[in-house]
Amino acid sequence: MGKKTENEMEQIRRGLEQFLEHEVDGLGEGVRPENERELFSEEQGGESLAEEEGEVFLPEEEDDLPEDDGDGLSENNGDDFPEDDGENFPEEDEDIFQEEENGRESFRKKESGIERREKRRADRSGGKRRENRTERNENRTERKAEKRDMGEGKKKKKHSGLKKLLTFLLILLALFFGGLYLAVGFVYDRMNHVQNEAGSGPLKENGVTSVLLIGSDSRTAGTEGRSDAMILLTISDRTRTVHMTSLLRDMYVDIPGHDGNRLNAAYAYGGPELLMETVNQNFGTEVCHYAVVNFEAFAGLVDAVGGVTLELTNEEVQWVNAYLNEYNELRGMPMETDYLDTSLSGNIHLNGAQALAYCRNRYIGTDFARTQRQRNVLSAVMKKLPGALVTNPGGLINGLFPNLTTNLTQGECMQLSLMAGKLLTYELVQDSLPLDGTYSNANIRGMAVLQVDFDQNRAYLRKEIYGEE
Incomplete structure (x- = not known):
């Protein structure tokens, strides 16, 4: 009984040592010294250890244990030891426990060594990772700085290009206005x-620029002669319109400092200044500037823009030739100079002299028809004026301006020149005063005149020109 127990205990001890050694090898594979592994193999009778990590081989107990006599160990309720017969083995138990404790201590030391090596390896790899991360962060920072520098460089280039463009535009504007000022x-x-x-008032009043255009029958420059045509030119920023309003010369009006008379008498009494004052008083306008042109200026303006094409009846063609006789005599030309073919009608191209004769016709229709013909010529001229300023500025200067008299200052002429573009973008409106239904024919002091309802005509002008209700 004692011998069998001793063998069993020895077998258990060896199995426990083998188990502990294999467990340590499984945890520290690749770390354990090679000679230690060989020594362990020799103690096991030359048996080789499995190379696969975690694989453990235990000795087969059937080879060393005696054969079961049939009783089995099941009678001991699963215990590997027979029932204690009362004998104690203190020395053997102490040796076994000491060996187990030594095995545990060895395992703890090896495990601690493995942990330290793993920690050092982790520290080294962590250090490398930190170094790599630091390097990546530095590279990223450098790239961001480069991109920022490139972006700032682009912005500087953009700002530099914008400054150059603005400088160039300012130079162009300076040249334009400088050239325009010199030209004006x-x-x-x-x-x-x-x-x-x-003429001391502002050129523009309440958003409206007003100039009274006066056509004189004078043969020379100046304000002498009679007013043959009167047109109120207004440029309204409120209504975005350019109005050409003809004022009929036979209207009976109040003339400041004089008895009532026809409108054109105001020009004869006091020139363009008294005529402006009379218009403002009777129609409620705010005109402070005028321009007077004579026959030569009118004809020269039409020629400077290359003539105008208008629709004429055959009767109007006949009267054009009749008025040309007088004008040719005044300018010392043969009588039939610039005559039209009397068989013509429809759209006819007219030069300056022919257009002047067309406007002066008083024998076809009423004074309303006559003023309508004047507006037809001026409208055609205004449409061609922008192009003529480019193609024939010399013709305009020499043909028109020497025969023009005005109270506009040089600065106001500059303002008007800058408004020239509005003639193309604003609506052009033609009308005449008095309005239909606001006058009646009358004979006052032996004069055939038009008696006018000025209240209705004033209200019309305030609405159409100044945008007032």
């Missing part, structure tokens, strides 16, 4: 300009 000054010197109190 050059033209202004060729005009006949006067300074008076009536």
Whole structure:
């Protein structure tokens, strides 16, 4: 009984050592010294250890244990030891426990060594990772700095290009306005300009620029003669319109400082200044500036733009030739100069002299028809004027301005030149005063005149020109 127990205990001890050694090898594979593995193999009788990690071989107990006599160990309720017969083995138990404790201590030491090596390896790899991360962060920072520098460089280039463009535009504007100022000054010197109190008001009043255009029958420059045509030119920023309003000369009006008379008598009494004052008083307008042109200026303006094409009846063609006789005599030309073919009608191209004769016709229709013909010519001229400023500026300067008299200052002429574009973008409206249904024919002091309802005509002008209800 004692011998069998001793063998069993020895077998258990060896199995426990083998188990502990294999467990340590499984945890520290690749770390354990090679000679230690060989020594362990020799103690096991030359048996080789499995190379696969975690694989454990235990000795087969059937080879060493005696054969079961049939009783089995099941009678011991699963215990590997027979029932204690009362004998104690203190020395053997102490040796076994000591060996187990030594095995545990060895395992703890090896495990601690493995942990330290793993920690060092982790520290080294972690250090490398930190170094790599630091390097990546530095590279990323450098790239961001490069991109920022490139972006700032692009912005600087953009700002630099914008500054160059603005500088170039400013130079162009300076050249344009400088050239325009010189051109206006050059033209202004060729005009006949006067300074008076009536022209002291602003060119633009309540968003409306107003100039009274006066056609004189004078053969020379100046304000002498009679007013053959009167047109109120207004440029309204409120209504975005350019109005050409003809004023019929036979209207009976109040003339400041004089008895009532026809409108054109105001020009004969006091020139363009008294005529402006009369218009403002009777129609409620705010006109402070005028331009007077004579026959030569009118004909020269039409020729400077290359003539105008208008629709004429055959009767109007006949009267054009009749008025040409007088004009040719005044300018010392043969009587039939610029005659039209009397068989013509429809759209006919007219030069300056022919257009002047067409406007002066008083024998076809009423005074309304006559003023309508004047507006037809001026409208055609205004449409061609922008192109003529480019293609024939010399013709405009020499043909028009020496025969023009105005109270506009050089600065105001500059303002008007800058408004030229509005003639193309604003609506062009033609009308005449008095309005239909607001007048009646009358005979006052032996004069055939038009008696006018000025209240209705004033209201019309305030609405159409100043945008007031």
